Amino acid sequence: xxxxxxxxxxxxxxxxxxxxxxxxxxxxxxxxxxxxxxxxxxxxxxxxxxxxxxxxxxxxxxxxxxxxxxxxxxxxxxxxxxxxxxxxxxxxxxxxxxxxxxxxxxxxxxxxxxxxxxxxxxxxxxxxxxxxxxxxxxxxxxxxxxxxxxxxxxxxxxxxxxxxxxxxxxxxxxxxxxxxxxxxxxxxxxxxxxxxxxxxxxxxxxxxxxxxxxxxxxxxxxxxxxxxxxxxxxxxxxxxxxxxxxxxxxxxxxxxxxxxxxxxxxxxxxxxxxxxxxxxxxxxxxxxxxxxxxxxxxxxxxxxxxxxxxxxxxxxxxxxxxxxxxxxxxxxxxxxxxxxxxxxxxxxxxxxxxxxxxxxxxxxxxxxxxxxxxxxxxxxxxxxxxxxxxxxxxxxxxxxxxxxxxxxxxxxxxxx
Amino acid sequence: xxxxxxxxxxxxxxxxxxxxxxxxxxxxxxxxxxxxxxxxxxxxxxxxxxxxxxxxxxxxxxxxxxxxxxxxxxxxxxxxxxxxxxxxxxxxxxxxxxxxxxxxxxxxxxxxxxxxxxxxxxxxxxxxxxxxxxxxxxxxxxxxxxxxxxxxxxxxxxxxxxxxxxxxxxxxxxxxxxxxxxxxxxxxxxxxxxxxxxxxxxxxxxxxxxxxxxxxxxxxxxxxxxxxxxxxxxxxxxxxxxxxxxxxxxxxxxxxxxxxxxxxxxxxxxxxxxxxxxxxxxxxxxxxxxxxxxxxxxxxxxxxxxxxxxxxxxxxxxxxxxxxxxxxxxxxxxxxxxxxxxxxxxxxxxxxxxxxxxxxxxxxxxxxxxxxxxxxxxxxxxxxxxxxxxxxxxxxxxxxxxxxxxxxxxxxxxxx
Numbered sequence: 001x002x003x004x005x006x007x008x009x010x011x012x013x014x015x016x017x018x019x020x021x022x023x024x025x026x027x028x029x030x031x032x033x034x035x036x037x038x039x040x041x042x043x044x045x046x047x048x049x050x051x052x053x054x055x056x057x058x059x060x061x062x063x064x065x066x067x068x069x070x071x072x073x074x075x076x077x078x079x080x081x082x083x084x085x086x087x088x089x090x091x092x093x094x095x096x097x098x099x100x101x102x103x104x105x106x107x108x109x110x111x112x113x114x115x116x117x118x119x120x121x122x123x124x125x126x127x128x129x130x131x132x133x134x135x136x137x138x139x140x141x142x143x144x145x146x147x148x149x150x151x152x153x154x155x156x157x158x159x160x161x162x163x164x165x166x167x168x169x170x171x172x173x174x175x176x177x178x179x180x181x182x183x184x185x186x187x188x189x190x191x192x193x194x195x196x197x198x199x200x201x202x203x204x205x206x207x208x209x210x211x212x213x214x215x216x217x218x219x220x221x222x223x224x225x226x227x228x229x230x231x232x233x234x235x236x237x238x239x240x241x242x243x244x245x246x247x248x249x250x251x252x253x254x255x256x257x258x259x260x261x262x263x264x265x266x267x268x269x270x271x272x273x274x275x276x277x278x279x280x281x282x283x284x285x286x287x288x289x290x291x292x293x294x295x296x297x298x299x300x301x302x303x304x305x306x307x308x309x310x311x312x313x314x315x316x317x318x319x320x321x322x323x324x325x326x327x328x329x330x331x332x333x334x335x336x337x338x339x340x341x342x343x344x345x346x347x348x349x350x351x352x353x354x355x356x357x358x359x360x361x362x363x364x365x366x367x368x369x370x371x372x373x374x375x376x377x378x379x380x381x382x383x384x385x386x387x388x389x390x391x392x393x394x395x396x397x398x399x400x401x402x403x404x405x406x407x408x409x410x411x412x413x414x415x416x
Numbered sequence: 417x418x419x420x421x422x423x424x425x426x427x428x429x430x431x432x433x434x435x436x437x438x439x440x441x442x443x444x445x446x447x448x449x450x451x452x453x454x455x456x457x458x459x460x461x462x463x464x465x466x467x468x469x470x471x472x473x474x475x476x477x478x479x480x481x482x483x484x485x486x487x488x489x490x491x492x493x494x495x496x497x498x499x500x501x502x503x504x505x506x507x508x509x510x511x512x513x514x515x516x517x518x519x520x521x522x523x524x525x526x527x528x529x530x531x532x533x534x535x536x537x538x539x540x541x542x543x544x545x546x547x548x549x550x551x552x553x554x555x556x557x558x559x560x561x562x563x564x565x566x567x568x569x570x571x572x573x574x575x576x577x578x579x580x581x582x583x584x585x586x587x588x589x590x591x592x593x594x595x596x597x598x599x600x601x602x603x604x605x606x607x608x609x610x611x612x613x614x615x616x617x618x619x620x621x622x623x624x625x626x627x628x629x630x631x632x633x634x635x636x637x638x639x640x641x642x643x644x645x646x647x648x649x650x651x652x653x654x655x656x657x658x659x660x661x662x663x664x665x666x667x668x669x670x671x672x673x674x675x676x677x678x679x680x681x682x683x684x685x686x687x688x689x690x691x692x693x694x695x696x697x698x699x700x701x702x703x704x705x706x707x708x709x710x711x712x713x714x715x716x717x718x719x720x721x722x723x724x725x726x727x728x729x730x731x732x733x734x735x736x737x738x739x740x741x742x743x744x745x746x747x748x749x750x751x752x753x754x755x756x757x758x759x760x761x762x763x764x765x766x767x768x769x770x771x772x773x774x775x776x777x778x779x780x781x782x783x784x785x786x787x788x789x790x791x792x793x794x795x796x797x798x799x800x801x802x803x804x805x806x807x808x809x810x811x812x813x814x815x816x817x818x819x820x821x822x823x824x825x826x827x828x829x830x831x832x
Binding site for chain 2: 017018021100102106108115116136192194198199213214215217219220237240243244245247251333350351355356357359360361362363364365366367368370371372377378388389390391393394403404405406407408409410411412413414415
């Protein structure tokens with residue numbers, strides 16, 4: 001373990017103690033001043049971001065990735081608006097979720113408290129820097145940010161603006177610490193820092209997430225990958241099915257709640273496929289089907305075994321034909337990533353059974369999988385979408401960044 | 417990864433799908449028949465247990481450890497009673513914790529569901545076998561049990577009785593699987609079985625727990641070690657303090673919620689120490705103090721740095737004198753294990769500040785730390801006491817063995 005990361009951990013832990021005691025108004029004012037200063041320092045941030053963009057171009061980075069990296073006035077304003085929205089949310093810290101009096105007179109309450117220190121490991125988008133800080137700060141946590149090397153100048157600029165703003169409010173600068181050394185060793189050290197980091201949240205591609213999940217001894221909240229299915233039941237309203245499929249696949253292709261696979265009941269396949277194809281063709285979506293699907297039209301190309309488990313994040317979708325609801329559920333539970341799954345049906349019993357038996361964070365009846373999102377669920381914020389079962393599952397709002405503590409009021413009780 | 421553990425994982429996962437769909441009555445009847453059969457097969461279980469005990473004696477195992485390993489009619493009856501109590505508890509599975517309608521008409525509910533497959537890694541006490549099965553089964557989970565090699569014949573006997581009983585109720589035998597190969601490789605393989613095991617719970621000594629926490633890529637719930645402090649404030653009722661300290665230290669010495677360290681405010685040390693000593697001497701508890709504590713009486717022996725972080729689980733306690741509440745809190749937050757901490761005080765402000773600033777699963781005012789326990793907290797059961805912050809913190813009842821799933825009822829909604 002390198003000393004560099006150990007020092008960062010210790011400083012963050014120290015700051016977290018102060019943060020846990022900040023009042024709701026102090027945190028709110030802290031977020032608002034950061035928003036104000038980000039807008040005021042727009043030129044400085046853009047100038048530093050320009051250095052990252054130039055360097056990326058020189059290295060020959062793909063246009064789509066440069067788009068994610070590049071900031072402009074609008075995007076910086078969006079960051080500020082994001083922080084203002086977080087400031088306006090209800091603060092979950094300090095809520096006593098339940099309090100009971102035991103027969104011996106002990107009053108036992110369960111109180112919501114900050115986690116402590118949250119580590120975020122992410123890739124190129126610099127807006128995550130402001131956003132992750134905002135959510136962690138609102139919940140009284142210190143944040144250690146390890147962004148990608150591509151965005152290092154942008155991240156340094158944003159974090160320095162945050163630190164200066166907090167300073168004006170006499171809030172510890174170490175409330176947010178950027179890991180400026182972007183070598184892989186630092187990620188490795190961060191994953192072993194159990195003494196100081198309470199939870200690690202990786203945000204990014206499947207490779208990044210798998211690395212953290214497998215190698216971290218710090219507890220991890222796994223986010224992200226979504227191989228989401230839509231099952232068109234034999235009792236589906238087929239026009240509704242086609243409309244929902246078009247939306248779930250094409251409304252935004254590169255996101256984890258987009259639909260990547262269709263499962264169609266054979267009783268309705270012949271009628272359903274032309275309706276679905278008509279919708280998807282408009283968006284130039286390639287369909288890869290099993291043998292039976294390919295039998296309906298030459299416009300469907302053969303799928304390989306690999307296709308069933310694939311999160312395309314692109315204009316491709318797979319299609320499997322099944323003869324029963326049972327088969328559909330088995331296929332989905334075998335290949336899904338525990339994110340979002342939907343059934344289209346007018347049949348009451350099938351609707352409930354699908355919701356019961358499909359193992360995923362969000363299971364829909366007659367709606368698009370694209371709704372799996374903290375804002376769409378009404379949480380007002382989102383730190384990611386958990387695809388694991390412990391602590392948090394599905395879209396994570398502010399509460400996922402807290403834990404609880406039992407507070408017990410006695411008057412001399414001893415155990416008999 | 418060995419094939420042996422992979423097969424166990426796959427079978428448990430398969431069984432977990434059936435278990436998740438069992439009704440509350442079926443699970444209740446399953447637990448009751450297991451209890452009945454354990455009583456009926458007492459002779460068989462005792463005979464197999466005898467083989468373990470004989471082998472342990474031959475290996476020269478310590479008497480206290482043999483005590484933990486040895487069963488008798490009473491202890492088997494206790495296991496059965498334990499299962500009957502679990503059967504009588506309210507079943508948390510299927511509860512919809514909240515359900516809201518969004519502006520677009522989507523109804524989004526959060527439903528409590530089983531985790532899936534729970535792995536328990538434990539040491540010599542065979543009663544854990546029946547107990548862990550009971551809690552996991554009640555919550556609709558399949559269980560993989562990896563007990564210690566010392567208790568292998570006892571565990572095999574208990575698990576075979578459970579399997580036969582479940583069979584009579586047409587419940588899958590793989591609802592509980594004992595890892596009969598007790599080599600270390602099996603533990604290592606179990607910790608990598610992310611595909612099939614949803615959570616690992618280590619129950620046992622600090623070494624076992626640390627090994628699992630550090631090396632498992634399966635999510636872990638950390639339980640157990642408790643370096644619990646009692647702080648005697650300058651505004652303490654000193655008789656109450658002495659009584660609570662006696663109880664917390666001596667009512668049962670070998671448990672994680674026993675008090676291991678005293679922190680005494682200097683303003684009351686001279687009066688408090690004789691009262692505390694009188695109580696602890698009756699139980700032959702050795703007191704290891706800092707320099708100032710030793711200055712009050714020669715009956716206190718000097719503590720070393722190592723003592724502050726130690727969970728003795730024995731007739732020893734450490735004592736530190738502080739000049740302020742601030743110093744007490746800093747000492748406790750530095751050395752505690754996040755389990756249970758108490759303040760004895762009549763001062764309102766100090767009581768609340770201690771509860772606010774001490775970082776632990778349970779923070780007491782004027783009561784014994786010995787109450788940190790699922791039964792004492794009114795949960796009616798306990799799978800362990802979590803000292804981590806994610807998922808569950810403090811005593812874990814049935815709810816800690818569940819997760820949630822979002823169920824969404826739509827009527828054609830698509831995202832705009």
